Amino acid sequence: xxxxxxxxxxxxxxxxxxxxxxxxxxxxxxxxxxxxxxxxxxxxxxxxxxxxxxxxxxxxxxxxxxxxxxxxxxxxxxxxxxxxxxxxxxxxxxxxxxxxxxxxxxxxxxxxxxxxxxxxxxxxxxxxxxxxxxxxxxxxxxxxxxxxxxxxxxxxxxxxxxxxxxxxxxxxxxxxxxxxxxxxxxxxxxxxxxxxxxxxxxxxxxxxxxxxxxx
Amino acid sequence: xxxxxxxxxxxxxxxxxxxxxxxxxxxxxxxxxxxxxxxxxxxxxxxxxxxxxxxxxxxxxxxxxxxxxxxxxxxxxxxxxxxxxxxxxxxxxxxxxxxxxxxxxxxxxxxxxxxxxxxxxxxxxxxxxxxxxxxxxxxxxxxxxxxxxxxxxxxxxxxxxxxxxxxxxxxxxxxxxxxxxxxxxxxxxxxxxxxxxxxxxxxxxxxxxxxxxxx
Numbered sequence: 001x002x003x004x005x006x007x008x009x010x011x012x013x014x015x016x017x018x019x020x021x022x023x024x025x026x027x028x029x030x031x032x033x034x035x036x037x038x039x040x041x042x043x044x045x046x047x048x049x050x051x052x053x054x055x056x057x058x059x060x061x062x063x064x065x066x067x068x069x070x071x072x073x074x075x076x077x078x079x080x081x082x083x084x085x086x087x088x089x090x091x092x093x094x095x096x097x098x099x100x101x102x103x104x105x106x107x108x109x110x111x112x113x114x115x116x117x118x119x120x121x122x123x124x125x126x127x128x129x130x131x132x133x134x135x136x137x138x139x140x141x142x143x144x145x146x147x148x149x150x151x152x153x154x155x156x157x158x159x160x161x162x163x164x165x166x167x168x169x170x171x172x173x174x175x176x177x178x179x180x181x182x183x184x185x186x187x188x189x190x191x192x193x194x195x196x197x198x199x200x201x202x203x204x205x206x207x208x209x210x211x212x213x214x215x
Numbered sequence: 216x217x218x219x220x221x222x223x224x225x226x227x228x229x230x231x232x233x234x235x236x237x238x239x240x241x242x243x244x245x246x247x248x249x250x251x252x253x254x255x256x257x258x259x260x261x262x263x264x265x266x267x268x269x270x271x272x273x274x275x276x277x278x279x280x281x282x283x284x285x286x287x288x289x290x291x292x293x294x295x296x297x298x299x300x301x302x303x304x305x306x307x308x309x310x311x312x313x314x315x316x317x318x319x320x321x322x323x324x325x326x327x328x329x330x331x332x333x334x335x336x337x338x339x340x341x342x343x344x345x346x347x348x349x350x351x352x353x354x355x356x357x358x359x360x361x362x363x364x365x366x367x368x369x370x371x372x373x374x375x376x377x378x379x380x381x382x383x384x385x386x387x388x389x390x391x392x393x394x395x396x397x398x399x400x401x402x403x404x405x406x407x408x409x410x411x412x413x414x415x416x417x418x419x420x421x422x423x424x425x426x427x428x429x430x
Contacts, residue, residue: 050358051316063305067319070311077304089292090278096285101266104282108323117350124337135332143265 003028004058006048008035009211010179012107013068014055015172018211020072022202023163024079028057032213035112069103072165084164095159098147098166101140102173109136110176133180137173145187154189156196163197171197175207218243219273221263223250224426225394227322228283229270230387233426235287237417238378239294243272247428250327284318287380299379310374313362313381316355317388324351325391348395352388356402363404371411378412386412390422 005021005028007014021028033039033054040052049056049066057065065071076084085092108114110133118124118132148154158166174184174194184191197203208214220236220243222229236243248254248269255267264271264281272280280286291299300307323329325348333339333347363369373381389399389409399406412418423429 050361051320051355052358053320065308065312067312067315069315069319070308073311074304074308077307089289092292093280093285093289096288097280097282100282100284104284104319104323105266105268108319109329113354114324117347121350122337122339122343122347128337132332132337135336139328140266143267146265 002060004031005029005055006031006033006045006058007055008033009208009214011035011054012111012172012176013053013103015175015206015208016068016168017055017057017071017075018206019168019171019203020075020084022206023082023084024075026075026079030212032211034213069099072168076165082162084168086159086164091153091159094151094153095164095166098144098158099169101144102166102169105140106136106173107169107176130180134182137177137180137182141187141190145189148189148193157193163200163203167193167197167203170194171203171206217275219246220244221246221248221260221271221273222269223248224423224429226250226269227326227387227391228268230390230421230423231283231383232270232272232286232290233421234383234386234418235290235299237421238297238299239290241290241294245427247426249428284314287383291380297377299383301374301379306368306374309366309368310379310381313359313373314384316359317381317384320355321351321388322384322391345395349397352392352395352397356405360402360405363408369404372408378415378418382408382412382418385409386418386421 003021003026005014005017007017007030009032033045035054039045040054046052048058048064051066053066055068055071057071059065065074072084085095115129115133118129119126148158153159155161157163158170170190170193174190184194204210218236218241220229220232222233222245224247248260250269254260255269261267263273263279266281268281270283270286272286274280280289287299300310330344330348333344334341363373368374370376372378373385385405385408389405399409419425
């Protein structure tokens with residue numbers, strides 16, 4: 001079985017999926033797109049994913065999975081070991097809530113097409129766009145830090161001592177933050193977990209600078 | 216068992232959870248917050264949800280679930296009938312992808328705090344803010360319409376003939392669009408599914424105008 005991952009080295013949602021594929025021990029072909037050059041807006045790419053978004057995971061039968069969080073759930077259901085979610089519904093709800101705090105409250109506001117709209121359609125300066133990015137990270141990292149620091153369920157990672165769905169999102173987001181020099185000093189628990197994850201090869205080898213299309 | 220739903224009539228993520236509770240036949244206490252008055256920014260509310268966001272689902276033991284998509288998955292795992300997701304991993308991935316197209320690509324860009332930031336921090340006019348809202352709806356509704364119209368898996372609802380996770384998000388989003396007069400004319404499949412859903416009492420009774428705090 002060969003999976004093809006249509007993705008981009010710097011894309012934070014691509015980092016999530018690469019690290020999950022690595023954790024599950026799945027080989028995949030790396031197919032790179034340069035977002036700024038509009039390479040996901042071609043008819044060929046749209047026939048894979050009409051949303052023109054990466055990542056998209058193509059299976060051997062030609063079927064294509066889209067939306068990184070849906071791909072992660074599919075991977076976990078199809079290749080259960082090691083599990084990305086705990087067994088108990090309350091633990092699963094906690095892990096998903098952390099994942100969605102990042103996946104729904106930070107990332108959608110800070111991806112390339114949104115920053116581009118602020119710059120081009122609304123004529124905002126580079127500095128205003130950078131402040132926008134930092135604002136939405138901090139709006140969620142503040143309560144996330146508190147939730148992680150206060151919870152008895154937080155362990156070596158976001159939930160216990162096994163990396164999972166929440167960690168995939170956290171790891172990718174911290175990499176994304178580096179583009180805008182966001183200090184992790186006010187977020188010691190997030191920083192500690194990021195550093196733990198960065199010592200795991202499945203995560204570290206999914207990071208942007210390690211990809212074949214990195215510039 | 217009494218569940219308490221901390222929510223707001225117009226909140227699109229609250230609509231999703233209300234409709235799911237109704238589908239599952241679960242009673243709940245309705246606790247309303249006026250977002251514009253900052254009622255979710257009080258210390259009392261932050262002790263329930265440090266993110267200051269609705270909806271939050273409080274259980275009888277005092278534990279609190281946050282992030283609407285995590286709440287929906289928890290409801291489905293804890294009260295399996297009727298199911299919000301199909302049984303097969305590919306079907307589940309398709310339903311989740313549709314849900315996340317709305318939950319990750321539209322809603323986060325268009326919620327109150329983001330529109331408020333555009334208006335107050337970036338000094339944008341009411342018209343620019345309305346165009347922003349419409350732009351992000353259309354950016355996703357165009358490929359969503361195509362994906363729903365072209366797929367053999369689309370039935371009476373987004374996936375087959377049983378309403379589920381994707382329909383909860385679609386129904387809530389179409390209600391949300393009404394605040395900005397977005398025509399569904401270019402989106403006939405989305406419109407048809409919305410109209411089907413609106414004939415189901417579990418959905419219709421979750422709609423904003425039917426709530427006790429509706430103004």
